[in-house]
Amino acid sequence: MTTMKEIAQQTGVSVSTVSLVMNHHDEGRVKAEVASRVRETARRLGYKVNPMARSLRTNSTRILGFISDEVATTPYAGGMILGAQSAASQLGYMLITVSTDGGMKEDDEIEALKRYGADGFLYAEMSNRVTDVPEKLRDYPVVLTDATDRNGAIPSVEPDEFSIAYDATTHLVQAGCRRIAYIGCSRPMIAQDGRLAGYRAAMEEAGKRYDENLVVNVLEPKSALQAVSDMFDREQPDGFFCFNDARAWYVYECAARRGLTIGKDISVVGVDNHRVFAETLYPQLTTVELPHFEMGFWAAAKLVSIIEDRPLDDFVWPKTTAPMPPIDAPIPAKIHCTLLEKGSVARR
Amino acid sequence: MTTMKEIAQQTGVSVSTVSLVMNHHDEGRVKAEVASRVRETARRLGYKVNPMARSLRTNSTRILGFISDEVATTPYAGGMILGAQSAASQLGYMLITVSTDGGMKEDDEIEALKRYGADGFLYAEMSNRVTDVPEKLRDYPVVLTDATDRNGAIPSVEPDEFSIAYDATTHLVQAGCRRIAYIGCSRPMIAQDGRLAGYRAAMEEAGKRYDENLVVNVLEPKSALQAVSDMFDREQPDGFFCFNDARAWYVYECAARRGLTIGKDISVVGVDNHRVFAETLYPQLTTVELPHFEMGFWAAAKLVSIIEDRPLDDFVWPKTTAPMPPIDAPIPAKIHCTLLEKGSVARR
DNA sequence: TTGAAAGCGCTAACAA
DNA sequence: TTGTTAGCGCTTTCAA
Numbered sequence: 001m002t003t004m005k006e007i008a009q010q011t012g013v014s015v016s017t018v019s020l021v022m023n024h025h026d027e028g029r030v031k032a033e034v035a036s037r038v039r040e041t042a043r044r045l046g047y048k049v050n051p052m053a054r055s056l057r058t059n060s061t062r063i064l065g066f067i068s069d070e071v072a073t074t075p076y077a078g079g080m081i082l083g084a085q086s087a088a089s090q091l092g093y094m095l096i097t098v099s100t101d102g103g104m105k106e107d108d109e110i111e112a113l114k115r116y117g118a119d120g121f122l123y124a125e126m127s128n129r130v131t132d133v134p135e136k137l138r139d140y141p142v143v144l145t146d147a148t149d150r151n152g153a154i155p156s157v158e159p160d161e162f163s164i165a166y167d168a169t170t171h172l173v174q175a176g177c178r179r180i181a182y183i184g185c186s187r188p189m190i191a192q193d194g195r196l197a198g199y200r201a202a203m204e205e206a207g208k209r210y211d212e213n214l215v216v217n218v219l220e221p222k223s224a225l226q227a228v229s230d231m232f233d234r235e236q237p238d239g240f241f242c243f244n245d246a247r248a249w250y251v252y253e254c255a256a257r258r259g260l261t262i263g264k265d266i267s268v269v270g271v272d273n274h275r276v277f278a279e280t281l282y283p284q285l286t287t288v289e290l291p292h293f294e295m296g297f298w299a300a301a302k303l304v305s306i307i308e309d310r311p312l313d314d315f316v317w318p319k320t321t322a323p324m325p326p327i328d329a330p331i332p333a334k335i336h337c338t339l340l341e342k343g344s345v346a347r348r
Numbered sequence: 349m350t351t352m353k354e355i356a357q358q359t360g361v362s363v364s365t366v367s368l369v370m371n372h373h374d375e376g377r378v379k380a381e382v383a384s385r386v387r388e389t390a391r392r393l394g395y396k397v398n399p400m401a402r403s404l405r406t407n408s409t410r411i412l413g414f415i416s417d418e419v420a421t422t423p424y425a426g427g428m429i430l431g432a433q434s435a436a437s438q439l440g441y442m443l444i445t446v447s448t449d450g451g452m453k454e455d456d457e458i459e460a461l462k463r464y465g466a467d468g469f470l471y472a473e474m475s476n477r478v479t480d481v482p483e484k485l486r487d488y489p490v491v492l493t494d495a496t497d498r499n500g501a502i503p504s505v506e507p508d509e510f511s512i513a514y515d516a517t518t519h520l521v522q523a524g525c526r527r528i529a530y531i532g533c534s535r536p537m538i539a540q541d542g543r544l545a546g547y548r549a550a551m552e553e554a555g556k557r558y559d560e561n562l563v564v565n566v567l568e569p570k571s572a573l574q575a576v577s578d579m580f581d582r583e584q585p586d587g588f589f590c591f592n593d594a595r596a597w598y599v600y601e602c603a604a605r606r607g608l609t610i611g612k613d614i615s616v617v618g619v620d621n622h623r624v625f626a627e628t629l630y631p632q633l634t635t636v637e638l639p640h641f642e643m644g645f646w647a648a649a650k651l652v653s654i655i656e657d658r659p660l661d662d663f664v665w666p667k668t669t670a671p672m673p674p675i676d677a678p679i680p681a682k683i684h685c686t687l688l689e690k691g692s693v694a695r696r
Numbered sequence: 697t698t699g700a701a702a703g704c705g706c707t708a709a710c711a712a
Numbered sequence: 713t714t715g716t717t718a719g720c721g722c723t724t725t726c727a728a
Contacts, residue, residue: 003705014715019707031713048463052400052409053705056720061400063464078425082447089457094464097445099430109437115349115396116411116442256604351721362699367723379697401721404704 002045011041018042022049051094061117062093064303067110068124069100077126080145083296084122091304093119110136120303122296123147127273128158128190141306145299146292148190155306157299159290161194162201168241168269168288169202177239177267179214183228183247186217192243199241218247225250232258242270245287350393359389366390370397399442409465410441412651415458416472417448425474428493431644432470439652441467458484468651470644471495475621476506476538489654493647494640496538503654505647507638509542510549516589516617516636517550525587525615527562531576531595534565540591547589566595573598580606590618593635 004018011018013034020026021038030038041047055061066084068077081097088095098113100106113121120141123133131147133154144156165182172180182199185192200210216231218224228250231237242248248270255262262268272287305312352366359366361382368374369386378386389395403409414432416425429445436443446461448454461469468489471481479495481502492504513530520528530547533540548558564579566572576598579585590596596618603610610616620635653660 001705005705015706016708016716017714020714023707025708029713034713048459050705051464052403053720054707055400056404056705056722057707059720078447081445085447089460094444094460096442097429099426099433111396112437112442116399253600253604256601257607259605349721353721363722364699364701364724365697367721368698371723373723377697382697398721401704402723404706404721405723407704 001050002042002047003050004047007038007041007045007047010045011038013038022047055117059117060119060307063116063118064088064093064095064300065110065113065118065121066095066097066124067100067106067113067121068097068126069106077124077292079292080124080126080296083293083298084145084300085296086293087297087300087304091301093300093304095300106134107136110134114140120307122299122303124296124299128161128194130190141303143299143303143306146295155302157295157302159191159295161191162198164271164288164290165195165198165241166202167198168271169199170206171286172239172241172267172269173202173206173208175239175267177237179235179237180208180239180241181214181216181231181235181237183240183242183251183270184215184217185243185247186219192217195241195243218250221246225253229254238266240266240268240270242268244271244273246273248272248287349398350390350395351398352395355386355389355393355395358393359386361386370395403465407465408467408655411464411466412436412441412443412648413458413461413466413469414443414445414472415448415454415461415469416445416474417454425472425640427640428472428474428644431641431646432493432648433644434641435645435648435652439649441648441652443648454482455484458482462488468655470647470651472644472647476509478538489651491647491651491654494643503650505643505650507539507643509539510546512619512636512638513543513546513589514550515546516619517547518554520587520589520615520617521550521554521556523587523615525585527583527585528556528587528589529562529564529579529583529585531588531590531599531618532563532565533591533595534567540565543589543591566598569594573601577602577605586614588614588616588618590616592619592621594621596620596635 004015008015008018017030018038020030021035026035085095098109100109121137122143122145124145125131125147128146130150132150142154144154148156184196203210214235216227218227232254240251248268251268260266269286272289352363356363356366365378366386368378369383374383433443446457448457469485470491470493472493473479473495476494478498480498490502492502496504551558561583564575566575580602588599596616599616608614618635620637
């Protein structure tokens with residue numbers, strides 16, 4: 001590893017001059033000619049700053065902590081982490097991921113992260129929930145990812161659940177479905193509320209009366225299949241919007257048992273959480289993939305903007321939204337990532 | 349953050365004495381009474397070493413890099429990362445995860461990890477493959493996780509595919525199945541070879557002739573379902589061992605279309621890669637969960653043992669294997685994690 | 697048995 | 713415009 005000292009020696013200047021140049025603090029402080037010689041030597045020697053040494057002085061490590069307790073159980077986390085990592089990497093940061101699952105104590109992991117000098121934290125859930133941020137994070141910059149702060153005091157990035165359901169349902173309407181069912185979740189979640197509202201709005205806008213009989217909110221696998229099956233026979237829907245892939249599967253199962261084919265006899269749009277259906281089993285189906293990558297990306301970027309105290313607009317953004325695809329288009333389609341800016345922000 | 353200096357002042361000794369004590373180098377060098385006073389002060393002040401400062405001197409960060417290119421697409425990764433993190437944490441290390449998926453250049457990520465001072469690397473695949481380890485990792489300690497080095501030169505931790513299939517098949521035999529089919533993978537993979545062999549061995553040991561007609565190796569979702577369906581009708585198997593959950597799903601679909609119920613009319617044991625079936629849809633099914641946690645755990649521990657040049661036996665291990673559960677036992681069951689020790693080892 | 701001192705690579709205040 | 717210096721928190725000689 002090349003050091004500033006070596007650059008200084010080879011260029012015939014002092015270490016502080018090198019430091020100034022390498023940190024872009026040379027404007028008006030170092031002669032342009034000297035600066036470019038320094039840069040040239042640095043390039044030639046393949047110099048890379050030593051983050052440890054720097055952080056020892058500056059108390060800033062350019063490390064972000066990503067905290068989640070469900071990395072082990074869902075593939076959501078992967079996309080989110082990837083997004084966060086992508087933003088971090090573009091902004092010159094490193095992401096350290098800790099999972100508090102599996103009996104490890106969250107506080108210990110946070111302590112470890114602090115010791116390693118994390119400048120700020122991403123606190124992630126894997127589906128939008130009202131969340132209490134741990135006490136230990138109080139005095140650090142924090143951004144919630146796919147979660148909502150109970151006290152509304154911490155900035156968060158969440159999916160636009162309403163629009164997801166609205167667009168999915170509208171999509172089914174436009175595909176010509178007459179009776180569109182909603183297979184939802186019975187446990188109260190932010191996503192469920194938003195999506196049910198989106199479904200309802202789309203139905204009413206299409207001139208279809210909102211009909212409670214077409215809505216089944218389920219939780220337990222065993223009774224769930226029965227409930228969906230009952231509704232299936234009772235209401236004979238020809239379109240389904242499903243809260244997630246597990247719930248979509250109930251519809252698949254019902255269809256198979258009745259000799260019906262999805263995409264031909266009935267239409268299904270569902271949120272695909274596990275990537276199993278979209279990628280493996282039914283590549284031709286229309287599914288909605290939640291914008292986990294984007295949420296991770298935005299959250300990390302937001303966090304950096306807090307840490308460095310500069311506006312988000314300074315950064316360069318990727319495109320994060322796409323329109324709903326035609327009914328037989330290749331999927332998954334990523335739609336709607338809403339950045340909620342609210343509350344105040346903890347600073348160290 | 350408390351520093352050694354503060355401890356030194358409060359105890360009335362020098363920083364070097366504190367350092368000696370905190371690093372357990374005080375034996376015969378520091379008076380026992382002084383040492384215990386130092387420890388007491390450290391405890392009282394809640395001292396935690398500053399890893400940055402230490403690594404600046406020692407050139408060792410106690411950071412492990414976890415490199416994988418599929419974090420985003422499977423939940424396997426989560427378990428593996430969790431295992432690796434668990435071992436790392438127990439051994440006083442920190443895990444930094446980088447995912448090289450999504451167009452980010454692997455080499456760049458490795459460079460970043462090196463800059464942050466990683467002492468060694470875990471290079472992970474998400475299903476056992478023959479793998480080339482990147483050039484950039486050449487001079488560092490590396491352990492392959494769920495992967496096999498093409499040159500057989502790098503230590504790796506892999507699942508015991510043979511035993512997984514052997515035990516699963518035997519399980520079906522003991523459950524009383526007469527005609528047991530194998531739904532495998534047509535792409536050549538280490539797992540496929542090992543599992544087919546395990547299936548075959550179990551069949552023959554049970555006095556059943558190995559019958560090629562009962563074996564369907566498939567890949568493409570569309571043709572796969574057809575192939576499984578054909579075999580289903582032709583051979584009328586009453587037991588199925590499936591390579592993964594996608595393949596198990598073909599059997600579910602076939603069964604549903606024929607009015608058959610799994611666990612009653614036919615028996616299915618499958619490797620559950622996505623946790624969808626075991627956790628959500630068929631909690632009563634017998635599935636095999638690959639020991640991702642254990643692989644991650646062992647691989648990280650092995651890596652630390654290489655870095656610190658001490659034998660694995662110095663560490664304390666969790667139990668990693670369990671016998672096959674009875675056919676209706678709660679799942680997932682983790683079985684068989686084999687640590688393959690082979691080849692030489694890179695050292696810095 | 698203990699402490700003083702040097703130095704890891706870097707930044708930043710200050711002096712020249 | 714540049715260099716000198718001090719010091720971040722720690723480890724590790726070396727001398728006392």
